[in-house]
Structure formats: structure tokens, C-alpha cells
Amino acid sequence: MTNQLRADGTLRHLLTLESLARTDIERLLDRAQTFVRPLGAKPPVSTALAGITVANLFTEPSTRTRVSFELAAKRLGADVVNLEVQLSSRVKGESMLDTVYTLQSLHVDVMVIRDPEAGVPDLVAANVAPHVSVLSAGEAHVSHPTQGLLDALTVRQHKKRFEKLGIAIVGDIRHSRVARSAYHVFRTLGVPDLRIVAPESLLPAAKEFAGCARHTTLEAGIKDVDVVMMLRIQKERMGQVDLPDADRYFSMYGLTPERLEHARPDAIVMHPQPMNRGIEIASDVADGKQSVIRDQVRNGVAVRMAVLAEVVGSRAVTVEGGR
Amino acid sequence: MTNQLRADGTLRHLLTLESLARTDIERLLDRAQTFVRPLGAKPPVSTALAGITVANLFTEPSTRTRVSFELAAKRLGADVVNLEVQLSSRVKGESMLDTVYTLQSLHVDVMVIRDPEAGVPDLVAANVAPHVSVLSAGEAHVSHPTQGLLDALTVRQHKKRFEKLGIAIVGDIRHSRVARSAYHVFRTLGVPDLRIVAPESLLPAAKEFAGCARHTTLEAGIKDVDVVMMLRIQKERMGQVDLPDADRYFSMYGLTPERLEHARPDAIVMHPQPMNRGIEIASDVADGKQSVIRDQVRNGVAVRMAVLAEVVGSRAVTVEGGR
Amino acid sequence: MTNQLRADGTLRHLLTLESLARTDIERLLDRAQTFVRPLGAKPPVSTALAGITVANLFTEPSTRTRVSFELAAKRLGADVVNLEVQLSSRVKGESMLDTVYTLQSLHVDVMVIRDPEAGVPDLVAANVAPHVSVLSAGEAHVSHPTQGLLDALTVRQHKKRFEKLGIAIVGDIRHSRVARSAYHVFRTLGVPDLRIVAPESLLPAAKEFAGCARHTTLEAGIKDVDVVMMLRIQKERMGQVDLPDADRYFSMYGLTPERLEHARPDAIVMHPQPMNRGIEIASDVADGKQSVIRDQVRNGVAVRMAVLAEVVGSRAVTVEGGR
Numbered sequence: 001m002t003n004q005l006r007a008d009g010t011l012r013h014l015l016t017l018e019s020l021a022r023t024d025i026e027r028l029l030d031r032a033q034t035f036v037r038p039l040g041a042k043p044p045v046s047t048a049l050a051g052i053t054v055a056n057l058f059t060e061p062s063t064r065t066r067v068s069f070e071l072a073a074k075r076l077g078a079d080v081v082n083l084e085v086q087l088s089s090r091v092k093g094e095s096m097l098d099t100v101y102t103l104q105s106l107h108v109d110v111m112v113i114r115d116p117e118a119g120v121p122d123l124v125a126a127n128v129a130p131h132v133s134v135l136s137a138g139e140a141h142v143s144h145p146t147q148g149l150l151d152a153l154t155v156r157q158h159k160k161r162f163e164k165l166g167i168a169i170v171g172d173i174r175h176s177r178v179a180r181s182a183y184h185v186f187r188t189l190g191v192p193d194l195r196i197v198a199p200e201s202l203l204p205a206a207k208e209f210a211g212c213a214r215h216t217t218l219e220a221g222i223k224d225v226d227v228v229m230m231l232r233i234q235k236e237r238m239g240q241v242d243l244p245d246a247d248r249y250f251s252m253y254g255l256t257p258e259r260l261e262h263a264r265p266d267a268i269v270m271h272p273q274p275m276n277r278g279i280e281i282a283s284d285v286a287d288g289k290q291s292v293i294r295d296q297v298r299n300g301v302a303v304r305m306a307v308l309a310e311v312v313g314s315r316a317v318t319v320e321g322g323r
Numbered sequence: 324m325t326n327q328l329r330a331d332g333t334l335r336h337l338l339t340l341e342s343l344a345r346t347d348i349e350r351l352l353d354r355a356q357t358f359v360r361p362l363g364a365k366p367p368v369s370t371a372l373a374g375i376t377v378a379n380l381f382t383e384p385s386t387r388t389r390v391s392f393e394l395a396a397k398r399l400g401a402d403v404v405n406l407e408v409q410l411s412s413r414v415k416g417e418s419m420l421d422t423v424y425t426l427q428s429l430h431v432d433v434m435v436i437r438d439p440e441a442g443v444p445d446l447v448a449a450n451v452a453p454h455v456s457v458l459s460a461g462e463a464h465v466s467h468p469t470q471g472l473l474d475a476l477t478v479r480q481h482k483k484r485f486e487k488l489g490i491a492i493v494g495d496i497r498h499s500r501v502a503r504s505a506y507h508v509f510r511t512l513g514v515p516d517l518r519i520v521a522p523e524s525l526l527p528a529a530k531e532f533a534g535c536a537r538h539t540t541l542e543a544g545i546k547d548v549d550v551v552m553m554l555r556i557q558k559e560r561m562g563q564v565d566l567p568d569a570d571r572y573f574s575m576y577g578l579t580p581e582r583l584e585h586a587r588p589d590a591i592v593m594h595p596q597p598m599n600r601g602i603e604i605a606s607d608v609a610d611g612k613q614s615v616i617r618d619q620v621r622n623g624v625a626v627r628m629a630v631l632a633e634v635v636g637s638r639a640v641t642v643e644g645g646r
Numbered sequence: 647m648t649n650q651l652r653a654d655g656t657l658r659h660l661l662t663l664e665s666l667a668r669t670d671i672e673r674l675l676d677r678a679q680t681f682v683r684p685l686g687a688k689p690p691v692s693t694a695l696a697g698i699t700v701a702n703l704f705t706e707p708s709t710r711t712r713v714s715f716e717l718a719a720k721r722l723g724a725d726v727v728n729l730e731v732q733l734s735s736r737v738k739g740e741s742m743l744d745t746v747y748t749l750q751s752l753h754v755d756v757m758v759i760r761d762p763e764a765g766v767p768d769l770v771a772a773n774v775a776p777h778v779s780v781l782s783a784g785e786a787h788v789s790h791p792t793q794g795l796l797d798a799l800t801v802r803q804h805k806k807r808f809e810k811l812g813i814a815i816v817g818d819i820r821h822s823r824v825a826r827s828a829y830h831v832f833r834t835l836g837v838p839d840l841r842i843v844a845p846e847s848l849l850p851a852a853k854e855f856a857g858c859a860r861h862t863t864l865e866a867g868i869k870d871v872d873v874v875m876m877l878r879i880q881k882e883r884m885g886q887v888d889l890p891d892a893d894r895y896f897s898m899y900g901l902t903p904e905r906l907e908h909a910r911p912d913a914i915v916m917h918p919q920p921m922n923r924g925i926e927i928a929s930d931v932a933d934g935k936q937s938v939i940r941d942q943v944r945n946g947v948a949v950r951m952a953v954l955a956e957v958v959g960s961r962a963v964t965v966e967g968g969r
Contacts, residue, residue, distance in 0.1 A: 037430065039427070039428065039452055039454075040452060040453070040454040041430075042374050042430070043374075043376070043430035045374055051688050051689070051691055053689070053717065055713075063406050063407075063408055063422075064422075064425055067378075067404050067406060067426075067429065068429060070404055071376065071402065071404060071429055071430075074402050075402070079717065079720050079721070081713050081716055081717060083709050083713060084709075085709055094923050094929075095920065098919065098920060098921060099709075099710075101940055101943075102710050102919065102940075102943050103713075104685070104940075105685065105940045105941075105943035105944040106713065106714060106717055106943060106944070106946075106947050107683065107687075107688070107689035107717070107944075107947070129685055129686060130686070131685075131686040273421065273425065274418065274421060274422075275421060277417050283417075294424055294425075294427075294428045295428075297424070297425050297428035297429060298428040298429070298430075300429075301429050301430070360753065362750070362751065362753075362775055362777075363775060363776070363777040364753075365697050365753070366697070366699070366753035368697050386729050386730075386731055386745075387745075387748055390701075390727050390729060390749075390752065391752060393727055394699065394725065394727060394752055394753070397725050398725070596744065596748065597741070597744060598744060600740050606740075617747055617748075617750075617751045618751075620747070620748050620751035620752060621751040621752070621753075623752075624752050624753070
């Protein structure tokens with residue numbers, strides 16, 4: 001695994017949250033918080049990344065995440081180029097590296113990489129020149145580190161401290177990079193009561209998610225928690241062996257206002273989006289007053305600005321904003 | 324229907340021209356005119372929209388219109404992001420709104436929306452936060468308001484006043500958003516002689532286009548008019564029941580130099596593009612000296628700059644240019 | 647053929663290298679050299695093209711070339727829009743010109759055009775307004791002029807002078823625009839020993855590549871040359887009549903470290919990318935110390951900056967950079 005930190009302790013790459021120390025994560029969250037503005041306020045802008053080039057290199061489509069990274073980079077003054085490339089599977093690793101060397105030779109400074117195959121961001125990070133940074137924007141089922149950071153920032157804004165929290169992650173844990181990054185960040189930040197909730201067939205292997213309580217019923221799984229983190233269920237998996245169809249899934253695991261009463265009265269509800277309303281979450285909950293889903297999106301761009309600013313190593317990011 | 328105007332009478336959204344007053348339209352045309360430059364001159368640029376983010380959210384492809392909005396926004400100094408999204412039809416409204424809420428949380432200020440389904444721009448406008456503006460870039464067969472404005476601006480540049488004009492709209496009126504927006508803007512601006520010309524099967528329902536003379540022959544339809552506005556015919560409709568094939572369509576409704584002589588000698592010819600040369604219009608006419616088709620394109624970016632500047636509420640847009 | 651030069655001798659369009667004089671090419675290379683920075687250094691940036699709009703109009707996909715042009719334009723301060731358009735073949739010329747007139751009316755100053763059909767860049771150049779410039783980014787099998795310039799710049803950086811060089815172009819010469827532009831530029835620059843190397847079925851017609859020695863074996867073809875320029879072989883052509891399959895091709899024409907010893911010890915190896923590693927080139931060579939493939943990419947953006955700066959006619963391009 002490529003070292004994500006520079007000798008001076010600052011972040012060079014962001015591939016996973018697994019190996020980051022609590023102080024690293026807190027520093028990034030603190031910096032991200034400086035980029036947060038209320039809805040309707042002007043977003044912060046700066047020229048900290050003027051002359052820097054950021055490339056979004058996506059081999060699977062993800063409009064929302066791409067736009068979030070694109071705006072984060074542009075608001076810091078960077079040049080941004082978007083590439084959606086199809087790589088033939090037989091020579092995928094080679095093609096990816098040749099594309100990366102090309103970008104590097106074009107003086108791209110930061111590569112934001114999303115790929116459905118495990119190992120690709122790390123492969124790239126292991127091969128780029130010393131001045132280039134690699135940010136994972138989603139790696140197979142393995143990792144989605146900026147999502148983990150934005151989830152942590154959202155929880156911190158609403159709950160202040162992590163030391164006494166109960167957090168339940170609900171849904172397709174087994175296939176979810178969002179769940180894995182959430183697990184890593186919340187463990188590192190000291191959340192004592194972390195639970196995963198799913199039908200048996202969507203729970204992860206026994207050795208994963210160590211220290212988490214496992215639940216197969218939603219009511220017990222979210223009982224008295226402070227945070228309910230819903231995951232997107234892939235509709236393609238619905239109705240397969242061991243998995244109920246959409247209606248039945250909703251009747252068992254869909255988060256409704258009634259079910260949400262099992263959590264603490266001040267519990268917040270999160271979802272990484274896109275949502276399947278009426279399957280994993282009822283619209284009344286998604287749009288209800290306990291939902292912080294839109295805060296997550298707003299925090300996403302702030303987190304990405306913080307990460308970009310740190311990996312580029314611009315010490316003094318001046319920020320304007322507020323209207 | 325969402326109110327398009329703010330309390331102070333300025334434009335907040337632009338979804339349709341139907342409800343706009345003559346003074347609103349004239350104010351937008353006047354402002355657009357300040358952004359018009361002759362071919363070969365530098366386009367006007369300003370920093371009026373610096374710090375503002377514009378998202379082009381297109382669910383059907385339209386490269387020309389997207390580029391026109393993109394350049395309008397960039398030349399005013401805005402950040403622009405392009406999204407081409409495919410929304411599954413079953414949950415389209417919900418997915419669209421979730422995408423819109425995401426953009427809003429990313430501090431997008433203006434959403435430019437193009438969608439093949441009626442009602443989507445209005446749905447979005449009814450749900451965004453108060454500081455967000457929605458501009459329709461084409462809504463089903465219903466409305467294409469910036470096209471209507473650029474058509475009006477083009478006529479005004481060549482004919483000065485609307486009060487004595489004869490204007491014929493020719494082609495697939497029934498399915499055309501361009502025709503409907505042209506109808507609304509020209510009615511509001513006081514055009515006395517407004518005609519629609521089409522084969523019976525492409526004329527609209529009787530209650531639509533009130534006050535327009537209806538013609539099924541081109542020669543009578545454009546007799547002595549000042550403006551001939553051709554529409555694109557969808558080739559997929561050709562050869563269907565009640566509709567002639569391409570060659571026969573051209574022989575009956577194609578605008579040739581000979582047919583154009585039925586209009587006034589100084590009549591101008593317009594087309595929203597893309598053209599089917601040899602089907603609805605002869606190349607000799609499209610490229611002839613009565614054609615103002617390229618003026619329409621140039622005016623399109625000026626109109627979009629005017630609309631963007633007004634909805635963002637920047638009162639003093641400084642303009643440079645001319646080389 | 648449209649004249650590529652203005653009356654004052656400066657470049658207006660860049661469609662082919664065939665008709666350019668040695669002094670024109672050397673002037674472009676000299677200017678490009680001022681934009682070259684070592685890997686890890688900040689790329690040069692300037693505001694020479696502020697207010698200028700560059701459109702990348704690609705009808706066949708080419709992410710790398712598009713990004714190279716996009717970054718070249720952005721680093722000179724231009725606005726850039728990307729269009730990937732599909733034109734129906736029946737009316738292709740007309741559709742292309744209508745798209746081009748649209749861009750022109752949107753005040754696009756430079757059109758970068760890539761098209762799989764011969765003649766399209768010239769067709770466009772013959773029809774645009776006098777202030778518009780057209781740059782070919784690859785035309786069928788005919789021409790790829792910025793590639794030719796970057797190849798020449800790369801050779802010049804490593805070999806200083808062209809007058810005594812031996813250069814072998816190896817691979818699918820017959821279908822290659824890269825080979826044709828290389829041929830033109832190296833002939834003009836005075837390379838005395840220029841060879842083409844390919845299986846019989848991939849050699850060009852006899853009247854083409856006049857003055858080049860023709861070889862059908864790699865070892866003889868690259869004997870004692872200073873530069874080995876490998877081409878990409880289209881895998882779709884593999885295994886067809888008169889052409890060996892991939893493994894056999896590699897065994898006969900693949901550039902391996904052993905084969906490379908037939909060239910001069912200080913020979914450089916070039917490839918326009920994307921590479922088929924293990925088919926036309928061994929990875930050991932592609933990544934070896936004689937390879938200058940990444941220099942080619944870096945020089946590509948410098949060459950495109952030089953061409954953009956010259957066609958826009960900005961005499962004094964101020965350049966910053968170096969970190």
C-alpha cells in the first residue's frame with residue numbers, strides 16, 4: 001500500500017481512510033469546516049490552486065461525485081479537465097497507467113480516480129511522479145474516502161463529539177465502499193457503538209467490520225442510535241436468491257417515520273445518494289426534519305476543497321465568501 | 324405555475340414566455356442588444372457573474388444550445404458545470420428533484436434545464452431554494468423561451484417595430500416548442516398578422532395558437548409576410564400516416580427561392596437549426612441573402628447573457644469588447 | 647487547398663505540414679520550446695488568449711488529444727468548449743458546416759477539428775470567416791500536423807540537428823496520419839535518411855513517401871538509425887488477409903530490447919500512443935531509458951500552445967512558470 005502521507009506528515013494521496021490517524025482526519029475536517037457556507041450564501045472561492053491542473057479520470061460514470069470534485073477544484077482556482085475513459089479489460093492496468101503517464105506529462109498535478117475495480121487508485125499512486133497526488137473518488141466496494149470524511153463532518157456538525165455516539169449503517173454493507181469508509185472513519189474517531197444492519201445475504205464476511213454489532217432486523221439495529229446511515233440498495237440485486245424483492249425489502253428494511261422512532265428522538269438520518277425512495281428509505285424520512293442528506297452534499301464539496309488544498313500543499317488558502 | 328418574477332418585478336426564473344408582459348420582454352431584448360457584437364468582433368466579457376455557478380442539466384442531448392448557454396455564462400465570469408443525465412422513467416420526477424437538490428447543496432445558483440417531458444422545468448422551479456434560478460433550455464413540445472427571445476431580437480434588428488408585421492411559422496407546429504415560444508413572444512409584442520403553415524396532420528389542436536391564421540399551403544401561408552420562420556421537421560415522422568415522405572414534403576412545403584418570392588421582397592428567413600437542407604429548406608435559401616439564421620445564433624448567446632445577468636440580479640454588468 | 651498562411655506569413659490555419667516551409671516549422675518549434683517545462687515544474691501560463699474562445703469539435707473520440715488541446719488553450723487564458731458530435735453520414739459535409747457556422751456565430755475564434763473522413767478540416771477552413779482559424783487534430787489517414795510538430799520537437803531536443811539523422815517509421819504506415827505528418831516534417835527539416843518499415847500489406851502506395859527507403863524486416867529497417875518511431879497497429883486489422891495475428895506480428899515487428907540493438911546505441915524510441923504493449927512494442931522498450939514517449943506528450947501541449955498563440959496572432963505571449 002502506497003504511503004498516503006508525506007515526510008512532513010501532510011497528506012499526499014487520499015486512497016483510503018483506513019490508515020489515517022485521528023489527528024489527520026481531524027485536521028482535514030477542521031479545514032473542510034472553513035469551506036462550509038449555509039445554503040444561499042456564496043461558496044468560498046480562492047486562488048490557492050491557480051496554475052494547478054486537476055484531472056477527473058472516471059472509468060465508471062458518477063455525475064454527482066465528478067461535479068463535486070470539479071466545483072471544489074474550480075473554486076480554488078485550479079484548471080479542471082474531465083476524462084471518461086473506457087479501458088478494455090484485458091490490458092486495463094497497463095492502459096490506465098499509460099493514461100496516467102500521459103496526464104502527468106501534460107502537467108496534471110492531481111488525479112481524481114474512480115474505478116469499479118479494486119486496487120486501481122493504489123496502482124496509480126504507486127507509479128506517479130513525486131509531485132503528483134492521487135485522490136480516490138470511489139474504488140470498487142473497497143473505499144470512498146471523501147465520502148467517509150463528509151459523513152464524519154456531517155455527524156460532527158450535528159453531534160459535536162464522537163465519544164458517546166451510537167451509529168447504525170443500514171443496507172447493502174457487503175458491497176458498499178461507503179460503508180467501509182464510514183466504518184474506518186468512525187472507528188478512528190472513537191465512536192463506541194457502531195452497528196451494521198442488513199439481511200443476512202448483504203452482511204459482510206465475518207472478519208470485516210470488526211467491533212461492530214451485527215443486526216438483521218432494522219428495529220433492533222437502530223434502537224437508541226444517534227445516527228442512522230442508510231445505504232443505496234442496487235436494484236439489480238433485488239429479487240435474487242436470498243434477497244427479497246423491492247416491496248418486501250421496503251417492508252423489512254425501508255426506513256419509515258414509524259421505524260425511525262426506534263432511534264433516539266434527535267437522531268439524524270444520512271444517505272450517500274442517489275436514493276431509491278420507497279425501497280430503502282421513505283420520502284417522508286428523506287425529506288423530513290431529521291434528514292441531513294443535503295448537508296452531506298454541501299459538506300462533500302467542502303471536504304474535497306480541504307483535501308485538494310492539503311495535497312497541493314498550499315499552506316495559506318485565503319477564503320472569501322458570504323453574501 | 325411558478326411565478327417567474329420577483330417581488331421587485333425582475334426575472335427570477337425563465338420557464339415560458341407565455342406570462343411575461345411586453346415590458347419584461349422588451350427589457351430583456353434591450354439588455355441582450357448590449358451584448359451583441361458583429362461577426363469577427365470580440366464578444367463582450369465581464370465579471371458580473373464571478374463566484375456564481377451555473378449548471379447545465381440536460382436529459383436530452385443538444386450540443387448547440389448547451390454550448391450557447393455555456394459560453395454566455397463563461398463570458399460573464401461564471402463557473403459552469405455540464406451534466407448529461409439519464410433518469411429512469413419510473414421515478415423521473417423524484418430523481419430529477421434529488422439531482423436538483425444536490426446541485427443546490429453544491430451552491431449552484433442557476434440551473435439550465437432541458438428535458439423532453441412537459442412540466443419538468445416548472446417542477447424544478449417550484450422546489451428550489453429562494454436564491455436559485457431555473458432557466459428552461461427546451462421543455463418537450465411546450466416551451467423554449469430563450470429561443471423565442473432570440474427570434475424576437477432577430478426580427479427587431481431587421482424590422483425595427485412589430486406593430487405592422489406579418490410573420491409565418493412553417494412546419495411541424497404541432498410538436499414544436501419553438502413555434503409555441505415564437506407565438507407567445509410575437510403576440511405579446513403586438514404582431515398583428517401571425518400565421519401557422521403546415522400539413523393538416525402537423526397543425527396544432529384548434530384551441531392552440533388563438534388568433535393565428537391557419538394555412539395548409541406554403542404559397543398562401545407566406546404571401547406578403549415580412550418574416551418566414553421555418554421549423555425543423557423530424558425525419559422520423561416522415562412517411563408516416565398523413566405525412567408525405569421527405570421528397571414529397573420538400574415539393575409541397577420546402578422553402579425554395581421561387582416560393583420565397585410569395586413573401587415580401589425584403590422578407591427575412593429564419594430557422595432554429597439544425598436544418599434539414601433539401602427537406603424543409605433549400606440550401607439556396609438557407610445560405611441566401613434573406614437568411615438571418617446565423618444572426619439568430621449570435622443573438623442566442625446575447626439573449627442568454629441577458630437572462631443570466633437579470634436572474635442573478637447583477638444590476639451593473641460592465642461590458643468590454645470590440646477589436 | 648486552403649492557404650494556411652496569412653499575407654504577413656504567419657500561420658492562420660494548421661491543416662497539414664505538407665506545404666509549410668522550413669522557416670515556418672522552425673519558428674513554431676522555437677516558440678513551442680519556450681512553453682516546455684520539466685516534469686514537476688509548473689506549466690507556463692499566460693493571459694495571451696484572454697477573451698478568445700476555442701472549440702474542440704471532435705467527431706471521433708480521442709480523449710488524450712482533446713485534453714492536450716484543452717489544457718494548451720486554458721493555460722493561455724482562452725475559454726474552451728468541447729463538442730463531441732455525431733453527424734449522420736448522408737449529409738455530413740452540410741451538417742459539419744452548419745455546426746461550424748453556429749460556432750462562428752457564437753464568436754468561437756479557433757476550431758480544433760478531428761474527423762475520420764479525409765477533407766473535412768480543409769472544407770471547414772475554406773468556409774469560415776476571415777478571423778476564424780482551423781486546426782486539424784487528426785484527419786483520417788491523411789494528416790495530424792500537431793503530432794508531426796511534437797515529433798519534430800522531441801527529435802530536436804534529443805538530437806539537436808536534423809541534417810545527419812536516420813529515422814525509421816515502423817508499423818501501419820499505409821493507414822497512418824501520424825506517419826504522413828512525420829514524413830512531411832522530417833523531409834522539410836532535411837532528414838537525409840528516412841525509412842518506412844512494415845509488412846508488405848501495410849506499406850503505402852508506391853507514389854507516397856517519395857525518397858524513403860522501404861523495408862519489410864525490422865532489423866534491416868532500423869539498422870543504425872538515430873530515431874525509431876513506432877506506430878500503433880489497429881488490432882482490428884490483425885489476423886486479416888496478408889496480416890499476421892498479434893503474437894506473430896510481435897515476433898516479426900515488435901520492438902524488443904534485442905531488436906533495438908540494431909539501431910544506434912543512443913537511438914531514441916518514439917510512439918504516438920496509445921500503445922499496444924506486447925504487440926508493436928515491448929514494455930521494456932516503452933518504459934526503457936531510450937524511450938522519449940512521455941517527452942512527446944509533454945511537447946504536445948507546448949506545440950499546441952505555440953500554434954494557438956500564433957494563429958490568434960498574439961505577438962507577445964508573456965509566460966510565467968517554474969516552481
